[in-house]
Amino acid sequence: MSADDGGFGEGIATSDGDPRVLLGLNAVLSTLLGWTLIGGLSFLDVVAFSIINVATAAILVFTLTYAVTMA
Template sequence: MSGRDDGRKGFLDGVESSEGDVRVFVALNAILSAMFGWLIVWALDLAGFVEYATRTVAIAVVALFLLTFVVVR
């Protein structure tokens, strides 16, 4: 029986061959790093380890962003 998917690549082949758009990666990385960085600093402030401040959150966000960028690229 011949299906309409004959000759098409599988889903995994498509995902592995896709390069994606770097702008989407950078945007998602920035948004998720900001949210996670804020959460980490908030939790550490709640536990009394660090002071909750804009500078502390910014440092955490930049560190997470760069770490994720280096690991994924």
């Protein structure tokens, strides 16, 4: 192996990655953030803690994150 092979750094710099991984991570992290937000607001008696509210918050966060990262 010579020094001109580029190596790991060059491979990462030229790789776009798999968009399914991005979408999966976005879905999981958006759900966790939505759960946390609704849980905190429920603790403050602002909204009721329900799966519908958590799902709505997760969808809003997912959509906002997707729009910002794909722009």
